[in-house]
Amino acid sequence: MYIIDSNRNSFVPGARQSEFPLQNLPYGIFSTATQPSPRAGVAIGNRVLDLALLAREGWLPCLPAEIFSQASLNALAATGRDAWTSLRETLAGLLEEGSSLAEDPIREQALIPLQDCTLHLPFLISEYTDFYASRNHAYNCGVLFRGPDNALPPNWMHMPIAYNGRASSIVVSGTPVRRPNGQLPPGETGMPAWEPTKTLDFELEVGVFIGTGTELGEPLEADSAEAHIFGLVLLNDWSARDVQRWEYVPLGPFQSKAFASSISPWVVPLDALEPASVELPAQNPPVLPYLQTRRHRSFDIGLTVQIQPSGGKPVTVSTSNVRHLYWSFAQQIAHHTSGGCNLRTGDLLGSGTISGTTPDSLGCLLEMSKNGTQPLSLADDVHRRFLEDGDSVTFNGSASVNGLKIGFGQVSGQILPANHLSSKITQTGSINSIK
């Protein structure tokens, strides 16, 4: 672990007041108009430090230079925790006031204005697992569909339940999200409809990127699970609720959550969040030993959700926090490997929607609008049951540590109208192509 003392300052102007002070140093993949090859960078203030350039010029001798010139962080993440620590220490030293880099002319080239950078997906994501680890969220959804007496599934208190999500459709913040078509539950005709979803929702989550993988058949002890975490991102797991309701029994969500999941571009190292660690309440009923940890903890990371209707102003509709998890990241990882399933570098583990206990801290519209029955007011004459075309949804997240802000950058996406359906697809009466 390498925590950067909060008194230290970067020579980059304004860094200390930004969400990317010297104490954060999140990793990302970026490119520029003049140099369009995606490569590794670190956010500092309103700049991106070009790690590929620094490595090429010999400033990062701790690791092979080619690790930084790739289009993903996978090679860097695979080097393991000791290497991450050592690199973080090196970078803090280089970016500090009075460093050798501060005095070197290369700093002009190496520190690129954030506004001139295109940010890409930080990892080549092998697989994506989505947990359901916030008790408030699971309870609220359960009440809506099964009533308060059977709100939580019987297994919920005994394990961090999860499903395998779809990794190919994960996109970086800023990518528009097209409203999906899908099968909607049958109405009076008894036949399902094929239509654009009517109940498009966001889900406020954080995601953990796995750095070093595990071996098949070798479960992790819960206490050693966190050592495999490279860092955290914000995650919006867009969901088509009507499609989900019709498809999810008995095999779980499939197309309802496969059209897009958005993540923030900056991966905040676990070490940067260490000072924001918070103890979680003891779990009752007690969990099985394979899920027990010496430190049952989460992080005090404030989260906000804004919805901006097309042509309107952004409205903050929720304020939640990563501390509202029942199952810790360590428990999620331990359970994931408990049957012998191996993890790989670049696997993304979503927390599931994170909701607090109050009406202004809910993590999705399904909860906020009580499944569409109580529309949310965004302005005098603007209401939402679910998302409409043109809406933009933006999550922000940051921890406050000794007066410093450890931020994620935002994850944002605007809803595009559904694809026009071809005549073949819309002729729902036609069965001429069936033999």
Add this chain to the structure above:
Amino acid sequence: MYIIDSNRNSFVPGARQSEFPLQNLPYGIFSTATQPSPRAGVAIGNRVLDLALLAREGWLPCLPAEIFSQASLNALAATGRDAWTSLRETLAGLLEEGSSLAEDPIREQALIPLQDCTLHLPFLISEYTDFYASRNHAYNCGVLFRGPDNALPPNWMHMPIAYNGRASSIVVSGTPVRRPNGQLPPGETGMPAWEPTKTLDFELEVGVFIGTGTELGEPLEADSAEAHIFGLVLLNDWSARDVQRWEYVPLGPFQSKAFASSISPWVVPLDALEPASVELPAQNPPVLPYLQTRRHRSFDIGLTVQIQPSGGKPVTVSTSNVRHLYWSFAQQIAHHTSGGCNLRTGDLLGSGTISGTTPDSLGCLLEMSKNGTQPLSLADDVHRRFLEDGDSVTFNGSASVNGLKIGFGQVSGQILPANHLSSKITQTGSINSIK
């Protein structure tokens, strides 16, 4: 499409009588003791044609040589259907009687005895999706758990339902499979147990490997879906039924199917199976237009399941067929992309367990033993409700085409005892590590 006339013969002795005649030409990844780099090969008779060597020596000018010297078929599969056709034509010409290769001394080096080859996973598998496309299987499972009146879930007749499986734990035939530990449903204490699964099962499936991927947000029309299939493999989707029963509501199977899935090493091209095409019965109720195809078809591929107890003889316990699918591969792919989800080269799509209508054609022990209530007799004093440690399970599969056998090689795996649980894990009473 390139179908190799059944009158043509390979110069490799015995090829015509084997499951790898000139008309098959399945692709795989292999290595040898003298040359341990995994590389691409094609099975012909009891030989493996070394494509990396041939390409290096200029015999395969149609594609860049480096495509064949990689440890997966991904680069080859990404070249697309026209390139696959052209390569298949070239290979058939080279392996035919009287070909230039038949007369060249390089043939000795290029045709390696199959028994000297180590076979590897053929693809770097991005993601694994498992369908539930056999009506008999879905019905039988439904009867066991919900009775005959509610056997099929309401959505089943309207879409090929599926879940995202776990790709990291897919292994090649021959890899032992360790019995997983997992949470078993609560008994009288009300607390789940943490134990090795008591109900370990196989699932008889075939898998489709995606060759060329699709773009995010661009659903495939069902009639163009098959063009994305590189080929088929046999698939054993090992399952821990007790773990599955406890975990699967509401998010679907997770750890119960994440400890291992085994595939056969040879990927049989769709073109090789074209002559085994069989029309499927019309679907009733009619399917939505996006699932309609001009050719509603499957393939007449016979499948067998053998169980061999440790120290015993293999016993054939099932004879099924890929024609017992309700939802075609084209429909599976069309549904998978229907909401805009993109596919990538190397994605594996499992059919789900394929069961026929008779008791001797069932695809898993859950069905055969009626959830353990009617043990299966393997020999006079050998019975199975579910798999026991030391059991080997082997699937074989082949199509008969004009007297020729188009085979897959087998997929086989032996069950190892569960990992010994560490004392920390077994002290189920201990909660000293919880704060």
